[in-house]
Amino acid sequence: MEHSLxxxxxxxxxxxxxxxxxxxxxxxxxxxxxxxxxxxxKFPMMPTNYMVAIQLEYASNDQIIxxxxxxxxxxxxxxxx
Amino acid sequence: MQRSTLPNILxxxxxxxxxxVEQAVRSQSKGAHVFFSGTPRDKRDQEEVRALIxxxxxxxxxxxxTKIQLRAIEVFGLDVIYIHHRLGKCFMQEHAVLVGVxxxxxxxxxxxxxxxxxxxxxxxxxxxxxVLTNGSFYVTAxx
Numbered sequence: 675m676e677h678s679l680x681x682x683x684x685x686x687x688x689x690x691x692x693x694x695x696x697x698x699x700x701x702x703x704x705x706x707x708x709x710x711x712x713x714x715x716k717f718p719m720m721p722t723n724y725m726v727a728i729q730l731e732y733a734s735n736d737q738i739i740x741x742x743x744x745x746x747x748x749x750x751x752x753x754x755x
Numbered sequence: 756m757q758r759s760t761l762p763n764i765l766x767x768x769x770x771x772x773x774x775x776v777e778q779a780v781r782s783q784s785k786g787a788h789v790f791f792s793g794t795p796r797d798k799r800d801q802e803e804v805r806a807l808i809x810x811x812x813x814x815x816x817x818x819x820x821t822k823i824q825l826r827a828i829e830v831f832g833l834d835v836i837y838i839h840h841r842l843g844k845c846f847m848q849e850h851a852v853l854v855g856v857x858x859x860x861x862x863x864x865x866x867x868x869x870x871x872x873x874x875x876x877x878x879x880x881x882x883x884x885x886v887l888t889n890g891s892f893y894v895t896a897x898x
Contacts (some may be wrong), residue, residue: 684812685882690768692875696841730815747812747880753810753894754816754854754881755793755872 784857831867
């Protein structure tokens, strides 16, 4: 069964997905790396040099996403300061 | 030493107040005080930069800044630390970021300030756009 994951997008990433969030449909659980593949399929022009954050923490590529309610965000290279 | 009501970590759409940070650090620390202010550069490849626009993933940015605050206190033995970052439109004469630290000795205060800015620029989810004459554009991350 597929779940809808709401993904927050910031910075340059928001330009490639047309707004501040988008939805990815996926069978859970999936890894962050698998999520990256789904995002790339949906937005092939989006640069892949972003980090993924889960519940406000940077996630590794092998981290597992098992809950469709968790807060997921795409973090392109930051440029504060 | 006096306590201050100024928040140690701040993301603000209002102009940042260096005098307030300076006063807060001085009132809580004796020895070495180091302050850093980052302001917009006025040129991008010969083009005039009119302003910067900052946006952030605010809850995560606050969390990452708090991690930096706690780590800096632990590693450098700071008495006090303030990290304030501007959000929204920042004009040329305004502060984009302020850091103020107090420590018993100068070396720790200088090194902490440098480390804090390096960490902020590499981990805190804040993004900067430059407003040029022909539009606004995200700035590529830089060291």
